[in-house]
Amino acid sequence: MRMLLNIRIPHEPFNTLVRNGTIGDVMEKILAEMKPEAAYFTEQNGTRGAILVVDLAEPSQIPAFAEPWFLMLNADCEFRVVMAPEDLRKAGLGALGSKWQ
Template identity: 70%
Template sequence: MRMLVNIRIPHEPFNAFVRDGTIGAVLTQILEDTKPEAAYFTEQSGWRGAVLIVDLDDPSRVPALAEPWFLKFNADCEFRIVMLADDLKKAGLEALGAKWK
């Protein structure tokens, strides 16, 4: 199941990792461990942020994705199921529309 992980990172302890020069290693370790399909870094309401696309074969993997962000950065993580256009085509929307008129 493909998921979008929206991460909001507080200024601390992120700033401390930047100051001591270890932020690159910390982020590399998290990304190598979680293996997202894509990772984007952005601003979110004045905070640092990241948006990851991950493909989970088992929901029990959610903690393994979230805990590094929680433990290293005290970050907030939101998980949303997402689909590609081809996935949406297979959803049977026409049949659902007919059933729930």
């Protein structure tokens, strides 16, 4: 199941990791473990953030994707199910529209 993982990273401990030069290693380790389909880094409400697209085979994998961010960076994580255009085509919207008129 394709998920959008929205991550909000507080200033600490991120600032400390930047100052001591270890943030690159931390981020590389997390991303290497997760293997996201896509990863984007951005500002969110005045703090650092990231938006990742990840593929979960089952919901029990959520902790494996969230805990590194929680434990290493004190981050907040939100998961949202997302669809690619081909997924939306398979949704049967025409039949649903007819059924619920």
